[in-house]
Amino acid sequence: MARKLNLRIWRGNRESGSLQNISVDANEGEVVLDVIHRVQAEQINDLAVRWNCKAGKCGSCSMEINGKPRLACMTQVSSFPEDEEITITPLRAFPVIKDLVTDVSFNYKKAMEIPSFQPPEGMKPGEPRMQQVDVERSQEFRKCIECFLCQNTCHVIRDHEENKESFAGPRFFIRIAELDMHPLDMLRNRKKKAQEEHGLGMCNITKCCTEVCPEHIRITDNAIIPMKERVVDEKYDPLRWLGSKIRKREGIL
Amino acid sequence: MATGVFSSSRAKISERTLRTDKWWLQPLITFSVLILFIIYATFRAFENGNYFAEPLISPFYSPCLSAACATGSSLLGQPFGIIKILGMTLSPALLILIFPLGFRMTCYYYRKAYYRAFWMSPPACAVAEPHSKYTGETRAPLILQNGHRYFFYIGLIFNALLTVDAILAFRNSDKQWGHMSVGTLVLVANATFLWLYSASCHTCRHTIGGRLRNFSKHPVRYKAWTIVSALNHKHQNFAWVSLLGVAFADFYVREVAAHVFTNFYFF
Secondary structure, three states: OOEEEEEEEEEEOOOOEEEEEEEEEEOOOOEHHHHHHHHHHHOOOOOOOOOOOOOOOOOOOEEEEOOEEEEHHHOEHHHOOOOOOEEEEOOOOOOEEEOOEEOOHHHHHHHHOOOOOOOOOOOOOOOOOOOHHHHHHHHHHOOOOOOOHHHHHOHHHHOOHHHHHOOOOHHHHHHHHHHHOOOOOOOOOHHHHHHHOOOHHHOOOOOHHHHHOOOOOOHHHHHHHHHHHHHHHHHHOHHHHHHHHHHOOOOOO | OOOHHHOOOOOOOOOOOOOOOOOOHHHHHHHHHHHHHHHHHHHHHHHOOOOEEOOEEOHHHOOOOOOOOOOOOOOOOOOOOOOEEOOEEOOOHHHHOHHHHHHHHOOHHHHHHHHHHOOOOOOOOOOOOOOOOOOOOOOOOHHHHHHHHHHHHHHHHHHHHHHHHHHHOOEOOOOOEOOOEHHHHHHHHHHHHHHHHHHOOHHHHHHHHHOOOOHHHOHHHHHHHHHHHHHHOOHHHHHHHHHHHHHHHHHHHHHHHOOOOOOOEOO
């Protein structure tokens, strides 16, 4: 059964913009992205929106719906009360390009700053063998679809543009954690780099990244806090520092 | 110069947030409960009385280490003598409360709670914070949050002592064993909640196995890590239950010590 939806869609570019009121039909079972497509087809043909898979797996249709960072393709219209006006805006942590499309290249720049996996010297492709218990922790982080909702909601950069230079953001903390927890990764200075170059210490663990993750990755509990504890092991814990000097190795591997 | 969501490159939206739900409710509840606890705990710490009614001792005053402690309340002796400041006897609670307070202040869950509720950094997700600058936990004093593990270790000692207090509560007021009262249940519950809070702590999880890279080489620690990880899911719940539990245990002992009501014995 169709229902009438009252939308407010932000339209504009970097110079100016405003919320535009639109009334549109929505059918049972539809998601917000369906409705945006109907608006695009029937009312505003040049409405800019980024999307791809419509299955919650490509991470393209990230936007803010009633102020909450969400995937438009995973937000059911029926989750809103009949009389509620739905406000749709672009992500507010990144520069806007047009309408609902933002420039997320900040994230690609940060991704390139993280050193890739470094296997043991002489190890050939196909040789590594790992047990499931050693892989499990990292597998959770591999579910990331790079929708950047966590980056968008993180107040460190959302509310402080100047921090973008020194802060990588939650998406990349799970990447660093994934590599630092990998039994075969030989790069030993990831903790130091996380703290000194990627701004791990700026995170005040308010868990918004975890709250918005559409893949339900426990970003704060399973990646950021463990990395903070690993940094403490290396940098702020004199007893562990002393132990590592005596034993001439980096912690207990 | 405008920054954050009002930066020149971002979508021009004048509202700090467009959230339509009651996003302010959670920080308001957190703020209210923590403020009430702080007021009560401060009052009790300075009250310096009504904390011991054989065999019950308030968790705010245990271990009671000063010579000013009530007779029979000092499990570990009285190494501090009587300390006076400006002519006033220092409450024994003030000698020890820094440790449990430090444990909670640096706890990863409470950090989230008070950064949101008190410092509004941010007040809620996707709600712009009011501060113009932000450096997180990179500088003093917040860099001291990295000392959480030391408070955790000391907290374990406190848990052990409060467990002993709970065991000692299986006596009657004449110090005879084999009795149980409502006060016994209150102290046992308090100690249990505190152990659950400590066992579910992120530092505990890290120490017990989280720092390993190769779980398969440490099967016992891996098993322990999985148990602590399961508890860790509930850390927030344990944080609140143990906080309210410790306040209630203190309140109960206070009322018994002040003869407001008597401690009912089951046997």
